[in-house]
Amino acid sequence: MPCHAINLLLFTSQRKPAVLKGIDLGTCTTTWTVDYLSRTAGSKEVKIHVSTVPQMDFLRKNFVYRTLPFDVFVRRAAEVKHNEYFISEDEKYYLRSLGEDPRKDIADIRKQFPSLAEDIQIPEYFEKEQFFSSVFRISSAGLQLWTHYDIMDNFLIQITGKKRVILYNPRDAPYLYLAGTKSKVLNVDNPDLEKYPLFMKARRYECSLEAGDVLFIPALWFHNVISEEFGVGVNVFWKHLPSECYDKTDTYGNKDPTAASRAVQEKAYSTNYE
Ligand SMILES: O=C(O)CCC(=O)C(=O)O
Ligand SMILES: [Fe+2]
Structure with missing residues (x-):
């Protein structure tokens, strides 16, 4: 096994986030221009989020869903005006790619975007059977x-463009004012502490992703993502627990697992972290 694979196994088993640099991701890092x-x-056709403001709010739904041909969408996402x-001449776009029928099919870029999928080499540090989905971002x-x-x-996997990612340990969930899998605190840089006083207690981890970087986000770790530039990412979810722990109707990978699996996941955090 190559050395970087051993390193990766070490930290995926520690269940801590980490930025991996210098991984061979295939030709995508050089060829994926807007034109290409x-x-x-x-x-x-792709279904996209369109928002007049940069900070999208899932809970109050300050964005709309629209459909555009992929080529038109990419050109628009890359321009500012x-x-x-x-809705407005400076509207922002976000694509989270979906399966053909999002209620039944899982996003897999090899199926929905076969010609682009050829250009990307996904780090294979998990068994093929563990693969769940691959999603354009x-x-x-x-x-x-x-x-x-x-x-x-x-x-x-950040292929082009820069991102800033803020992460929180799942143990800090009590300070994040959750509604389901999402936090009500939108402005993580300047939170309203009168409304969300406990947020101060959440310990913030921050990293910058440059083009070509890969961030390992362990299951249940909270993440908030700012795209500092127009950019193309692909993320790959895989099942690190036995298959039967996951909800079979979950095509997004965010429905809570069964109670027992959740307990197993949480135990990892109470024992492994300081
Ligand atoms: O990079 C993004 O836009 C979001 C990524 C994300 O939420 C994920 O990889 O789970
Ligand atoms: Fe996510």
Whole structure:
């Protein structure tokens, strides 16, 4: 086993987030320009989030869902002011790619974007049977995705563009004012402490992702993501627990696992962390 694979196994088993640099991700890191992406993926329709403000709020829904051909979407997401737009000329876009039928099918870029999937080499540090989904994350500059957790282990592969990611340990959940898997505290940099006094107690971890970096986000770790530039990411979720622990109807990877599996996941945090 190569040395970096051993390192990776070591920290995935420690269940701590980490940024991996210098991993061979294939040709995507050099070829995925706006032109290339538009030409290669063509006009397949994608459902996108469109927002007039950069800070998207899932709970109050300050954005709308719209559909665009992929090539048009990528060009718009890469520009700051738009000639053609839905709500405002400086609206922001976010794509979280989905399966063909999002209620039944899981996002897998090899199925929905086969020509682009050829260009990316996904770090294979888990067994094939553990793979759950691969998801495009394409965002306008400035866009901020709400703080949330997912229930599976995850590599966030940043192919182009810069991101800033703030993370919180699952143990700090009591300070994050959760509604389901999402935090009500949108402004993590300047929180309203009168409304959310306990937020002060949450310990913030922060990292910058440059193009070509891969962030390991362990299951249940909260993350808040700001795209500092227009950028293209792909994230890969995999099942680190036995398959039967997961809800079979969950195509997003964010439905809570069964009570027993949740207890197992949480135990990892109460024993492994200082
Ligand atoms: O990079 C993003 O836009 C969001 C990533 C994310 O939420 C994830 O990888 O689970
Ligand atoms: Fe996530």
